[in-house]
Amino acid sequence: MSIRNPKQALYEQFAIVAKAFGHPLRLEIIEHLAQGARSVEALAAKLGQPTANISQHLQALRRAGLVMAEREGKFVYYSLADDSVLSAFASVRGVAERHLAEVDRIVRGYFDARDRMRPVGRDELQSLMRDGLVTLIDVRPPDEFALGHVPGAINVPLGEINSWSESADTSREVVAYCRGPWCVMSFEAVAALRSLGHSARRLEDGMPEWKAAGLPVEMAARSCG
Amino acid sequence: MSIRNPKQALYEQFAIVAKAFGHPLRLEIIEHLAQGARSVEALAAKLGQPTANISQHLQALRRAGLVMAEREGKFVYYSLADDSVLSAFASVRGVAERHLAEVDRIVRGYFDARDRMRPVGRDELQSLMRDGLVTLIDVRPPDEFALGHVPGAINVPLGEINSWSESADTSREVVAYCRGPWCVMSFEAVAALRSLGHSARRLEDGMPEWKAAGLPVEMAARSCG
DNA sequence: CTGTCATTCAATAATTCTATTAAATGACGA
DNA sequence: TCGTCATTTAATAGAATTATTGAATGACAG
Numbered sequence: 001m002s003i004r005n006p007k008q009a010l011y012e013q014f015a016i017v018a019k020a021f022g023h024p025l026r027l028e029i030i031e032h033l034a035q036g037a038r039s040v041e042a043l044a045a046k047l048g049q050p051t052a053n054i055s056q057h058l059q060a061l062r063r064a065g066l067v068m069a070e071r072e073g074k075f076v077y078y079s080l081a082d083d084s085v086l087s088a089f090a091s092v093r094g095v096a097e098r099h100l101a102e103v104d105r106i107v108r109g110y111f112d113a114r115d116r117m118r119p120v121g122r123d124e125l126q127s128l129m130r131d132g133l134v135t136l137i138d139v140r141p142p143d144e145f146a147l148g149h150v151p152g153a154i155n156v157p158l159g160e161i162n163s164w165s166e167s168a169d170t171s172r173e174v175v176a177y178c179r180g181p182w183c184v185m186s187f188e189a190v191a192a193l194r195s196l197g198h199s200a201r202r203l204e205d206g207m208p209e210w211k212a213a214g215l216p217v218e219m220a221a222r223s224c225g
Numbered sequence: 226m227s228i229r230n231p232k233q234a235l236y237e238q239f240a241i242v243a244k245a246f247g248h249p250l251r252l253e254i255i256e257h258l259a260q261g262a263r264s265v266e267a268l269a270a271k272l273g274q275p276t277a278n279i280s281q282h283l284q285a286l287r288r289a290g291l292v293m294a295e296r297e298g299k300f301v302y303y304s305l306a307d308d309s310v311l312s313a314f315a316s317v318r319g320v321a322e323r324h325l326a327e328v329d330r331i332v333r334g335y336f337d338a339r340d341r342m343r344p345v346g347r348d349e350l351q352s353l354m355r356d357g358l359v360t361l362i363d364v365r366p367p368d369e370f371a372l373g374h375v376p377g378a379i380n381v382p383l384g385e386i387n388s389w390s391e392s393a394d395t396s397r398e399v400v401a402y403c404r405g406p407w408c409v410m411s412f413e414a415v416a417a418l419r420s421l422g423h424s425a426r427r428l429e430d431g432m433p434e435w436k437a438a439g440l441p442v443e444m445a446a447r448s449c450g
Numbered sequence: 451c452t453g454t455c456a457t458t459c460a461a462t463a464a465t466t467c468t469a470t471t472a473a474a475t476g477a478c479g480a
Numbered sequence: 481t482c483g484t485c486a487t488t489t490a491a492t493a494g495a496a497t498t499a500t501t502g503a504a505t506g507a508c509a510g
Contacts, residue, residue, distance in 0.1 A: 006335040007409045011249035013328045014314075017321045018246035023498085024236035027243075040457060053499060055458060060497095065324025074456050074507055081324050088316035089239075095313050096242045099290025099306050103238045110231040184232045248468085265487060278469060280488060285467095299477055299486050 020064030021092055025049065026057050031179055033067060034086055034208035035140065036147035037079040083212055093182075119204040120175050122213060125150075134173045137164075139189040140207070150177065150203075150210055151218040158185050165196045177203035177210075245289030246317055250274065251282050256404055258292060259311055259433040260365070261372040262304035308437055318407075335412075344429040345400050347438060350375075359398045362389075364414040365432070375402065375428075375435055376443040383410050390421045402428035402435075 020026060028047055032038060038046075044054040058078050061067040066085050067078050080086065096103050120128070128134045129152050136153040138145050145155040156164045168174070174193055178185040186202045193200035211217055245251060253272055257263060263271075269279040283303050286292040291310050292303050305311065321328050345353070353359045354377050361378040363370050370380040381389045393399070399418055403410040411427045418425035436442055 005409070006331050007407065008249060008253075009331050010328065010407055011252045013325050013331070014252055014318050014321050015247050015249045017325070018243055018252075018317050019248075019497095021243035021317075022240050022247045023244075024233055024240045025498095027236045027239055028233075041455095050500075051457075052459090052501080055456095056498085059458085065320060071457095071507090074454095076457065081320075084316070084320050084323055088313070088320050091309070091313035091316040092243050092246075093239050095290060095306075095309050096239050098309055100238050100242070103235065106231050106234050106238070182232065182235055184230070244467095250468095266485095275470070276487070277471080277489090280486095281468085284488085296477090296487095299484095301487060 017064050017066070017088075020061050020066050021089065023057070025053075026061055027089070029054070029057060029061065030066065030080065030085065030089055031183070033078060033080045035144045035179060037070070037077040039075040039077055041075075043078070086208055086212060119202045121204055122210065122215065125175060125203055126215075128175070134175050135168065136175050136177070136203075137189070138207075139176050139178050139185045144179075144207075146219075148211065148217045148219055149207065151216050153177075153218075156189075158188055161189055161192045162196070165193060165198060168198070170197050171199075174198050174200040175203055176200060178206050180206035180208060242289050242291070242313075245286055245291050246314065248282070250278075251286055252314070254279070254282060254286065255291065255305065255310065255314055256408070256433075258303060258305045260369045260404060262295070262302040264300040264302055266300075268303070311433055311437060344427045346429055347435065347440065350400060350428055351440075353400070359400050360393065361400050361402070361428075362414065363432075364401050364403050364410045369404075369432075371444075373436065373442045373444055374432065376441050378402075378443075381414075383413055386414055386417045387421070390418060390423060393423070395422050397424075399423050399425040400428055401425060403431050405431035405433060 021030075025047065029043060032043055032046055040055050040058060041051055043058070044051040047054065058067060058069070062069060062078075066081055068081050070077050070079070125134075125136070129136060136150060137156040138149045138153040139156055139158050139161070141157055142155055145153075149155070176186045176189040176193070178189075181204065183206050186206075190200045190202050246255075250272065254268060257268055257271055265280050265283060266276055268283070269276040272279065283292060283294070287294060287303075291306055293306050295302050295304070350359075350361070354361060361375060362381040363374045363378040364381055364383050364386070366382055367380055370378075374380070401411045401414040401418070403414075406429065408431050411431075415425045415427050
């Protein structure tokens with residue numbers, strides 16, 4: 001173990017990267033950073049964790065090359081190193097979805113009960129939008145929405161679903177999306193809208209996947225009037 | 226931390242998978258299993274580790290859904306759960322190659338010194354082979370070769386490079402490949418052949434990548450005469 | 451220069467992971 | 481049934497990871 005040939009040295013590096021993905025909190029951090037750059041305290045607030053803890057996890061991620069830090073005044077903004085980080089996350093997620101029975105159990109027990117319908121694909125959504133057949137809502141918080149959203153989407157944060165639905169046309173189908181394929185918010189939104197009499201479905205993925213697919217992103221804010 | 230919403234429960238599952246990739250020895254095991262099914266003792270022998278240690282790592286991999294076990298008489302054969310495991314490994318490797326300076330250092334310090342030339346791509350190799358311009362050698366051990374190799378390749382294990390080169394035509398270019406893109410054996414083979422006056426290059430990837438690309442695989446043995 | 455605020459660092463205890471050793475299981479053949 | 485062999489399990493000590501706490505750093509405003 002003391003003598004390390006170059007192959008083992010390489011594998012140690014690969015293991016460092018894999019280990020960085022190997023903690024639920026760090027995966028949540030990655031998902032948040034996939035929406036855009038964030039300061040340490042912003043992340044800490046979103047995740048309900050002490051700042052120091054988030055800071056240490058961020059540095060673990062930085063050592064593994066998954067995120068980068070940029071100082072701006074008093075704040076340090078972290079962001080994902082590049083898209084390969086997200087695709088590695090997706091690969092790991094794929095293995096888990098395929099081979100871990102527990103994932104199946106969680107999804108069946110919680111998500112499927114709330115969203116029995118087939119989610120909308122990206123291509124399908126584009127044609128529905130082109131034909132003006134659906135209302136697309138982005139249920140992420142306004143700050144994440146402002147940094148980039150699907151063109152034509154309106155921002156309806158989860159807490160405002162009920163009040164928004166009153167002013168919305170019940171006969172028009174709604175498509176909701178949020179941070180990623182397993183982001184709970186879009187599930188919750190669809191469940192809430194259906195219980196209010198709307199016809200609602202989820203987009204299969206979230207914002208980062210949309211951007212990664214090379215599809216257009218709108219930056220201007222559009223309120224949830 | 227005690228109350229776990231379904232999202233956190235999911236992330237814990239994803240983290241289990243990532244953690245399984247997070248140890249150099251387990252990565253080596255995965256690379257070996259990518260060549261084909263192996264018994265515990267066979268792996269232990271290849272990796273120079275005690276059987277019990279390998280057995281425990283294999284069970285960690287099994288719990289994470291990365292490998293599966295099949296009993297056959299006294300032996301238990303382990304194999305990769307499916308190709309998604311290899312592609313997740315490749316993704317992690319990609320992140321490391323892109324963002325860890327240490328990987329660069331190792332590669333420059335060791336590999337590049339031994340293989341300054343551009344490796345041969347898969348498409349390029351196929352056309353070279355079609356035109357009969359190169360000799361393709363598979364430098365893995367005979368048992369791995371027997372379980373599947375690139376059509377037309379001959380098996381020249383690393384230890385037999387010197388004796389083989391005596392009977393080979395020095396003017397004919399040689400292409401070598403082994404287990405994967407970072408497998409040391411093909412680097413060593415190319416270095417040895419060059420020092421013996423041959424013109425030699427590496428194939429950019431190894432056997433698992435060849436198979437994963439959907440290219441044909443030959444099963445019959447072909448000795449290194 | 452001083453105070454404030456975001457972030458990092460240092461120290462700690464609790465937990466988890468790892469390699470090793472030795473003993474237990476399970477399957478085969480005599 | 482008994483012995484052999486491959487594998488698994490149990491037990492252990494040492495190492496690494498984690499969350500928490502409180503103190504240190506670095507940048508800005510006054």
